[in-house]
Amino acid sequence: MITLTLLEAQNKTPLNNWCFDESSVIRVGRAADNDVVLDSNLVSRYHLELRNTSPRNDLNSWEVISNGTNGTFLNGVLVNKTQLPSNCLLQLARGGPILKVEFIKEVEQQPSHRKPPENAASLTCNHEGNSPDNLFCIYCGKPLSVKLTIRHYQVLRTLGQGGMGTTYLAWDATGITTGDSKLLVLKQMNADMAKVAKAQELFQREAHTLGLLDHPGIPKYYDFFVENGKKYLAMELVHGQDLEKFVYRKGPVNLDQAIEWMIQTCDILDYLHSQNPPLIHRDIKPANLMMRNSNNHIVVLDFGAVKEIGTAPGTRIGAEGYCAPEQERGQPLTQSDLYAIGPTLIFLITGENPFKFYRQKGRSFRFDVAKIPTITPKLKEVIDKVTEPIPRDRYQSAKELATALSLAANEY
Numbered sequence: 001m002i003t004l005t006l007l008e009a010q011n012k013t014p015l016n017n018w019c020f021d022e023s024s025v026i027r028v029g030r031a032a033d034n035d036v037v038l039d040s041n042l043v044s045r046y047h048l049e050l051r052n053t054s055p056r057n058d059l060n061s062w063e064v065i066s067n068g069t070n071g072t073f074l075n076g077v078l079v080n081k082t083q084l085p086s087n088c089l090l091q092l093a094r095g096g097p098i099l100k101v102e103f104i105k106e107v108e109q110q111p112s113h114r115k116p117p118e119n120a121a122s123l124t125c126n127h128e129g130n131s132p133d134n135l136f137c138i139y140c141g142k143p144l145s146v147k148l149t150i151r152h153y154q155v156l157r158t159l160g161q162g163g164m165g166t167t168y169l170a171w172d173a174t175g176i177t178t179g180d181s182k183l184l185v186l187k188q189m190n191a192d193m194a195k196v197a198k199a200q201e202l203f204q205r206e207a208h209t210l211g212l213l214d215h216p217g218i219p220k221y222y223d224f225f226v227e228n229g230k231k232y233l234a235m236e237l238v239h240g241q242d243l244e245k246f247v248y249r250k251g252p253v254n255l256d257q258a259i260e261w262m263i264q265t266c267d268i269l270d271y272l273h274s275q276n277p278p279l280i281h282r283d284i285k286p287a288n289l290m291m292r293n294s295n296n297h298i299v300v301l302d303f304g305a306v307k308e309i310g311t312a313p314g315t316r317i318g319a320e321g322y323c324a325p326e327q328e329r330g331q332p333l334t335q336s337d338l339y340a341i342g343p344t345l346i347f348l349i350t351g352e353n354p355f356k357f358y359r360q361k362g363r364s365f366r367f368d369v370a371k372i373p374t375i376t377p378k379l380k381e382v383i384d385k386v387t388e389p390i391p392r393d394r395y396q397s398a399k400e401l402a403t404a405l406s407l408a409a410n411e412y
Contacts, residue, residue, distance in 0.1 A: 002026070002050070002062065003138055004036055005100040005131070007089075009293055010241040012098075013157070013169065014135045015183075026050040028092070028099070029068075039294050042096035044068040050084060050101075062103070068092060087131075095250070097293065104129050135169075135183075143171055150227055152176055153186055153234065164199060164304075165189040169237065177223040177234060184222060189231040200231075202304040207233045209279065209303045217268035217299050240293045242301070243348065244286035252351040255374060259409045261348070262341050263402045264298040265289060270398035273334040278309040280332045284340035285322040286347050307332060321355035325389050335391040338401050342367060342387035349374050364389045378411040 004026070006016040018036050020026055028036040029047040038047075047068035054061035062084040066072035070093030072079055086103040125140035135156050137144055146154045150170070157169040170186040172178050189203045210221035210233075223234035243261065247253065253261075265284070272279040282305040290299040324339035326332065343354035350357075350372060359368045367387050369375050375383070382404045388394045395401040 001104045003102045003104060004028075005102070005134070006038070007098045007100055008239050009095075009098055010245065012133065014100075014133065015239060017134070017136065017138055019138055024052040036099075038092065038097045040092070040097050041296055042070050042093035044070070047092050048072050048090070064090065070094065070096065100131070100133070102131055135171075146171075150186065150188075150232065151225065153184075155186065156183075159185065164203065170234070172222075172234075183237050185219075185235050185237050187233040187235070203231055203233070205306060206302070206304040209306045210235060212275075213271075215268060215271045217264065217271070217297065218303075219299060219301065238290050238292055238299050238301075240291045240299070242287050243289045243291060243344075246291060247286065247348060247351050252374075253348050255349060255376070255379070256409060258345055258348040259379070259405050261289070261291070261298050262345055263405050263409075265300065265341065265344075266338075266398040266402035266405070268298065268300045269334075269337050270402070272306075273337070273398060278334055280307050280309055280334055281305065281337050282307055282327065282332050283319065284337050284344065285319045286344055287319075289344070309334065321353060321358065324391070326391060333391050334398075335394045335396065338386055338395055338398060341401060342383045345379070345383060346372075346375075376408065376411050378408040382408050 002020050002023075004018045005014050007013065008015055020035070023035070026036065027034045027046060027049050028038065029045050030038060030040065030043045031045040034046065044067065047066070049065045049067070050062055051065060052062050063082060064072065064074060064079060064084045065081045066079060073091040073094065074082060074084075075088050076091075084101060086101065088101050090099045090101060091097070092099070125137055125142070127137045127139070127144055129139070130137055130144060134144055136142065143154055143156055146156065147158075148155045152174045153170040153172055155168045155170050159167040159169050161167070166188045168186040168188065170184055171181070172184055173181050175181050178184065189199070204224075207221065207224035210219065211224070213221075219238055220236035222236070223232070225232050269281065269284070272281060281300065281303070283302055284300070288301045290301055291297070292299050322340045322343045324332070324336040327336040327339075346354040346357060346367060346369060354367060357367050357369055357372070358365055361368070366389070367383060369380055369383055382401075385404070386394055386401060395404060
C-alpha cells in the first residue's frame with residue numbers, strides 16, 4: 001500500500017490522505033481526472049506521476065516522474081525522474097503543496113474459509129500502520145489522539161500560546177456548529193486575562209465581528225461559548241502562512257507578488273470599510289495577513305482590535321512602523337488601515353523592518369524608499385501618498401488605493 005498525505009506547509013499538519021492498494025500508476029495534478037487532485041495555481045494540470053516499475057508491485061520499485069511546469073522537489077531537491085523512497089516529501093512547485101509519501105506493508109488477510117467473529121462490527125480499529133505525524137487514522141478515519149474534549153470539539157493539537165490565550169487545532173466530528181465534520185481553530189481565553197476588562201472586550205469583539213462578516217478573505221465564524229468559566233471562539237482553520245513568516249523564511253518577494261497581495265488586502269479592507277457603520281481593522285501588518293495555500297489569496301486575521309468608526313477615542317492599538325499617526329493618538333480612521341499598506345509593501349519587497357526607512361523630513365517623519373532599487377518610481381509615489389501624515393492627503397478609499405497599485409504594477 002502507498003499513502004499520500006497532503007501537509008499544511010507551515011506546521012506540516014496533515015490535511016488530507018489518499019491510500020492506494022493495487023495501483024501501479026498514480027497521477028497527481030490540478031485536473032479533475034487525476035487520482036489526487038490539488039487545487040493550487042502553482043500545480044500543473046497533470047503535474048506528476050508515481051509509477052511502479054515492478055510486475056509484482058514491489059514497494060521498493062516506485063519512481064516519480066515530473067511533468068509540472070513549476071517543477072517537483074523530492075525532499076527539497078528538484079527532480080525530473082527518480083526512484084521514490086518511503087517517508088519522503090514531494091513538493092509540487094517551490095511554495096506549492098507538499099505531499100508525504102509512505103509505503104505500508106499489507107496486513108495479512110484472514111483465510112477466506114474463516115468466518116469473521118460475530119462481534120466484528122463492535123471491534124475498534126487499533127490504528128496500527130499510521131505515521132506518528134498523522135492526525136487521523138488512514139483506516140477508520142478517526143482522530144488518533146484526542147488531547148481533551150471541550151463540548152463537542154476534540155482538541156488534537158496546540159497551535160500556539162500567547163498572553164491572551166491558547167489556540168488549538170480541533171475536530172468537530174458532529175458538524176453541529178459548522179454544518180459538516182471538519183478541522184477548525186478553537187481559541188481559548190486565558191483565565192488570568194479573563195479578569196482584565198479590556199482583554200475580555202477584545203476577545204468578545206473578535207467573536208462578535210466575525211459573526212457579522214462574510215468574505216473569503218476573512219476567517220469564518222463558527223461558535224462562541226463559555227465552558228467552565230473560560231471563553232472560547234471557534235473559527236475557520238486557514239491553511240497557509242502569514243506574510244511575516246513567509247518573508248523571514250524565503251526572503252523578499254518580487255514586486256508583482258507584493259502588489260497583488262496588497263490589492264487583495266485592499267479588497268478585504270473595502271468590504272470592512274463598507275459596513276454600516278464602517279469597521280476599522282486597526283492592526284494591518286504582515287503577521288496578520290495570511291496567504292491561503294489553496295489559491296495564494298490573502299486572508300486578514302486578528303479581528304480583536306476592530307473598531308466601529310465614529311465611536312469614542314480609545315486605547316492606542318497598532319504595530320510600530322505600521323501604525324498611522326492619528327491611530328497612535330487613539331483616533332483611527334479608515335485611512336489608517338490604508339496607511340499600513342505602505343510599510344507592509346516595504347517589508348515584503350525588502351525583507352526588512354519598515355521602521356528602518358522611517359526618517360524625519362521637514363517637520364514630520366516619512367518613509368524614504370528612494371534608494372531601494374526594487375521599488376519603481378510609480379510604486380514609490382503610491383507608498384509616499386498612502387503614508388502621508390495627514391489622512392486627507394492619502395488615498396481616501398481602499399478601491400482608490402487598489403487602482404493606484406494596479407497602475408504601478410503595469411509600469412514595468
